[in-house]
Amino acid sequence: MRKEFRDSIGNALHNPNLTGALGRFSEAYRISRAKAYEGIDFEKVRGQISERKGYAAGHLDELAEQFTQNIESRGGKVFRTDDPANVREYILALAQQNGVQCVVKSKSMASEEIHLNPFLEKAGIEVCETDLGEWIIQLAGQTPSHMVMPAIHMTKEEVADVFSEQVEQGQTPDIPKLVKFARGKLRTKFLSAEMGITGANIAVAETGSLVIITNEGNARLVTTLPKIHVAIVGIEKLMEKFDDVVPVLTALPRSATAQLLTSYVSIISGPVSNTDGTPKQLHVILMDNRRTAMSHDPKFKQALQCIRCASCLNVCPVFRLVGGHVFGKVYTGGIGTILTAWFDALKSADEIQSLCIQCGNCTEVCPGKIDIPGLILELRRRLAVEKGQTMAQKAIFSVVNNRRLFHSMLRAGSLAQKPLQRDGFIRHLPFFLSEMTEFRSLPAIAETPFRDKFKQIEQTKQKEKAAFYSGCLIDFAYPEMGEAVVKILNKAGIEVVFPEDQTCCGAPARYSGAYEVAAQNASDNIAALLEEDVTYVVSACPTCTVALKQDFIHTFESLGRKDSLPRAHELSAKAIDFSTLVKKLVDDGRLSFKEGQQLEKITYHDSCHLKRTLKVSEQPRELLTKAGYEIAEMYEADMCCGMGGSYSLKLPEISAPILERKLVNIKSSGATLAVMDCPGCVMQIRGGMDKDGADIKVEHTAQRLADRLK
Amino acid sequence: MNAIYETFKTRAEAVSAEVHRFASKTEAVDFITHYLRDAGVADAAQSYALWADCPFLAGIDKQRLEQQVPGLSFDVTREKASSTKVGISQLDWAMANTGSLIQDASAVDCRLVSTMPNIHVALIGTDRLVPDMASVFARIRPEQANYISFITGPSRTADIERVLTIGVHGPEKLIIVFVDALAEVN
Numbered sequence: 021m022r023k024e025f026r027d028s029i030g031n032a033l034h035n036p037n038l039t040g041a042l043g044r045f046s047e048a049y050r051i052s053r054a055k056a057y058e059g060i061d062f063e064k065v066r067g068q069i070s071e072r073k074g075y076a077a078g079h080l081d082e083l084a085e086q087f088t089q090n091i092e093s094r095g096g097k098v099f100r101t102d103d104p105a106n107v108r109e110y111i112l113a114l115a116q117q118n119g120v121q122c123v124v125k126s127k128s129m130a131s132e133e134i135h136l137n138p139f140l141e142k143a144g145i146e147v148c149e150t151d152l153g154e155w156i157i158q159l160a161g162q163t164p165s166h167m168v169m170p171a172i173h174m175t176k177e178e179v180a181d182v183f184s185e186q187v188e189q190g191q192t193p194d195i196p197k198l199v200k201f202a203r204g205k206l207r208t209k210f211l212s213a214e215m216g217i218t219g220a221n222i223a224v225a226e227t228g229s230l231v232i233i234t235n236e237g238n239a240r241l242v243t244t245l246p247k248i249h250v251a252i253v254g255i256e257k258l259m260e261k262f263d264d265v266v267p268v269l270t271a272l273p274r275s276a277t278a279q280l281l282t283s284y285v286s287i288i289s290g291p292v293s294n295t296d297g298t299p300k301q302l303h304v305i306l307m308d309n310r311r312t313a314m315s316h317d318p319k320f321k322q323a324l325q326c327i328r329c330a331s332c333l334n335v336c337p338v339f340r341l342v343g344g345h346v347f348g349k350v351y352t353g354g355i356g357t358i359l360t361a362w363f364d365a366l367k368s369a370d371e372i373q374s375l376c377i378q379c380g381n382c383t384e385v386c387p388g389k390i391d392i393p394g395l396i397l398e399l400r401r402r403l404a405v406e407k408g409q410t411m412a413q414k415a416i417f418s419v420v421n422n423r424r425l426f427h428s429m430l431r432a433g434s435l436a437q438k439p440l441q442r443d444g445f446i447r448h449l450p451f452f453l454s455e456m457t458e459f460r461s462l463p464a465i466a467e468t469p470f471r472d473k474f475k476q477i478e479q480t481k482q483k484e485k486a487a488f489y490s491g492c493l494i495d496f497a498y499p500e501m502g503e504a505v506v507k508i509l510n511k512a513g514i515e516v517v518f519p520e521d522q523t524c525c526g527a528p529a530r531y532s533g534a535y536e537v538a539a540q541n542a543s544d545n546i547a548a549l550l551e552e553d554v555t556y557v558v559s560a561c562p563t564c565t566v567a568l569k570q571d572f573i574h575t576f577e578s579l580g581r582k583d584s585l586p587r588a589h590e591l592s593a594k595a596i597d598f599s600t601l602v603k604k605l606v607d608d609g610r611l612s613f614k615e616g617q618q619l620e621k622i623t624y625h626d627s628c629h630l631k632r633t634l635k636v637s638e639q640p641r642e643l644l645t646k647a648g649y650e651i652a653e654m655y656e657a658d659m660c661c662g663m664g665g666s667y668s669l670k671l672p673e674i675s676a677p678i679l680e681r682k683l684v685n686i687k688s689s690g691a692t693l694a695v696m697d698c699p700g701c702v703m704q705i706r707g708g709m710d711k712d713g714a715d716i717k718v719e720h721t722a723q724r725l726a727d728r729l730k
Numbered sequence: 731m732n733a734i735y736e737t738f739k740t741r742a743e744a745v746s747a748e749v750h751r752f753a754s755k756t757e758a759v760d761f762i763t764h765y766l767r768d769a770g771v772a773d774a775a776q777s778y779a780l781w782a783d784c785p786f787l788a789g790i791d792k793q794r795l796e797q798q799v800p801g802l803s804f805d806v807t808r809e810k811a812s813s814t815k816v817g818i819s820q821l822d823w824a825m826a827n828t829g830s831l832i833q834d835a836s837a838v839d840c841r842l843v844s845t846m847p848n849i850h851v852a853l854i855g856t857d858r859l860v861p862d863m864a865s866v867f868a869r870i871r872p873e874q875a876n877y878i879s880f881i882t883g884p885s886r887t888a889d890i891e892r893v894l895t896i897g898v899h900g901p902e903k904l905i906i907v908f909v910d911a912l913a914e915v916n
Contacts, residue, residue, distance in 0.1 A: 152889040
């Protein structure tokens with residue numbers, strides 16, 4: 021990671037205006053978005069959008085042709101090009117032929133993408149952004165920090181200063197006055213401009229229509245007052261049918277700004293008359309810039325289903341801390357990372373892809389049903405292939421791929437850490453490792469790993485068997501969690517086996533893009549776990565469960581290892597997470613809780629992989645309630661704790677403030693115990709509580725259930 | 731019709747539009763002339779009122795109205811529009827579930843009077859109410875109308891500190907006037 025990039029993260033994190041504004045916005049957004057969708061079946065709407073946009077992404081050529089024919093039959097002109105340079109030159113030539121001196125623009129991300137403004141300005145043409153946020157940014161000489169709210173990082177005082185310095189002295193930080201001032205100043209530009217440039221939210225092929233939405237009304241003026249209208253349209257905006265507009269217009273305003281509809285929607289299907297009666301020149305530029313290549317990529321084709329609502333930014337725990345500038349100059353946030361990799365260059369996304377903590381919040385709100393974290397992982401994989409792994413990564417992964425070496429190093433670590441640990445925690449690490457323990461304590465490596473303790477557990481022989489997959493954290497840091505799992509399953513009459521050859525689930529390698537390493541881990545685990553005939557392969561770590569159930573398959577698929585797939589599917593069918601299995605055993609009457617228990621007030625933290633990948637959130641709550649606990653829900657219970665596996669080691673400066681929020685939310689719940697299903701979350705949150713000094717215990721669900729069963 | 735009107739009214743008011751309803755054209759004209767005078771319309775720059783040609787005006791004595799309200803004119807030009815306080819036009823459809831108005835705005839006059847002035851008075855026949863977007867899309871024909879406009883409340887922004895501010899580039903007030911009797915005209 022370059023120092024410049026680290027510095028830009030540091031600057032953002034230390035900008036209270038930015039983090040304050042974005043933090044408040046993300047909290048308000050969650051509520052207002054839900055209200056805007058009242059009475060709407062979001063899953064149905066996004067199903068329609070992804071199907072219709074997906075269809076369009078597979079028929080771009082055909083739709084572009086149909087669109088062109090239709091709008092040209094009514095007098096519009098269409099220029100289709102692959103190359104951003106051609107777009108810039110087309111517009112400049114058009115401007116020069118028509119003696120254009122001033123251009124007014126309504127918001128267009130496509131024009132940002134091709135850096136149009138500086139190009140026209142260099143040729144002596146005045147370019148004026150008219151969306152208020154864009155105008156502020158333009159005057160301040162900055163780039164947008166958010167796709168929908170470009171100036172969200174600026175205070176009214178800063179805006180007043182920019183207006184005073186760049187436009188007219190004496191502006192005061194009074195928002196209505198600043199808006200009025202902008203209206204007056206920009207009105208003269210609208211009236212004098214000879215050319216108006218817009219983007220488009222949708223381009224309908226069957227009718228040859230552009231759909232443009234705004235709230236301020238600037239697009240209406242841009243398309244009405246100047247005699248030339250140029251629309252720059254990325255070809256992924258094409259949709260087949262006029263009726264396809266309905267689901268997009270239903271979702272876009274609700275997801276972008278929590279409105280039922282924006283103030284204005286303009287549907288332009290051909291030239292109209294100018295105010296002097298002459299016909300308007302209407303030019304539509306269909307810009308490709310690698311979108312067709314993207315549509316031919318089986319993985320990334322789905323990214324063309326984006327409707328640019330920016331909801332993936334609004335729910336992102338990382339974006340609300342660092343804002344958009346860290347991501348670069350044009351597209352920001354999760355989807356921005358993907359678009360930058362394609363529209364700019366794969367290597368441009370090298371650093372920004374590392375910002376994704378893989379929590380999956382964005383997948384729940386994306387109206388285009390795009391698997392943004394999955395695509396970011398794919399970028400990571402391709403980058404890793406392209407540039408190869410660093411020496412350090414290679415060294416680590418060669419250890420992880422050798423179970424005996426890996427485990428003996430962990431055992432050695434248990435001895436080496438002795439001077440550093442006290443009551444199960446490591447609170448300070450020396451030298452370069454100190455960052456890891458600055459904001460949370462780390463668990464000490466257990467003296468006796470679970471694999472050794474397991475041998476001491478006495479079990480009765482049973483017909484039904486389950487293999488326990490511990491994962492590294494339970495094995496070497498939290499063996500007591502594994503013991504609790506065995507105790508519970510035994511109560512239900514299930515004998516637990518622990519296949520000795522199980523090893524790391526491969527998540528660290530996979531999430532670093534090292535798929536070959538992950539595939540080796542997958543093969544080793546499949547061999548170990550399928551050796552004995554068991555009914556279930558149970559894990560008490562959601563990330564491990566996702567590996568067993570889904571990632572092994574995906575990894576083999578990505579690498580084209582078809583031969584390995586049948587066994588991976590066999591394992592997947594048996595793999596189950598702890599809470600889902602226990603809930604099933606309770607439902608089947610094989611486990612029951614002691615009656616009349618009234619236990620302490622607890623709060624439950626949803627782990628990312630459990631809630632959003634495995635779709636499990638009610639099961640642990642129901643079990644804990646049945647056990648006699650009263651659950652006091654914390655604010656943002658399903659927001660990431662900042663652990664993200666090795667993320668907290670790579671980007672501790674981001675992990676720490678995410679954890680900080682989680683700790684505050686847990687403390688505010690009034691509970692004295694925080695329970696969760698993931699040993700990784702326990703490690704992060706327990707370590708944070710230890711540093712914080714708060715008297716709140718942090719435990720795995722299994723530990724809390726083990727003693728409550730009859 | 732009453733239930734759908736009430737839905738429209740609730741939704742439109744939620745986005746800061748004013749909604750009125752009259753049985754006859756005479757009552758509507760009476761309301762508008764009073765409204766224009768109260769809004770300070772006068773025969774002076776920045777105080778004009780401009781009424782774009784529309785079916786509502788059929789059978790209306792425009793000259794008499796111009797005499798009644800000094801500053802009111804039916805001759806829409808770009809120059810006049812940029813000096814106008816209140817613009818008046820008739821819309822084609824009212825979409826209840828979002829409180830939106832829809833119009834074939836291909837004629838530049840109806841865009842000038844609804845984009846440039848501070849206040850837009852929007853006339854609409856009560857019979858043009860439809861429940862939702864799907865019903866609107868079943869009725870509008872982009873092949874026959876090069877510029878279709880949807881209007882939902884006045885112009886707005888939240889670009890500075892996310893504070894909602896009404897009235898940026900478009901009107902800061904939207905007055906919607908439903909007229910039951912317009913059904914016959916249409």
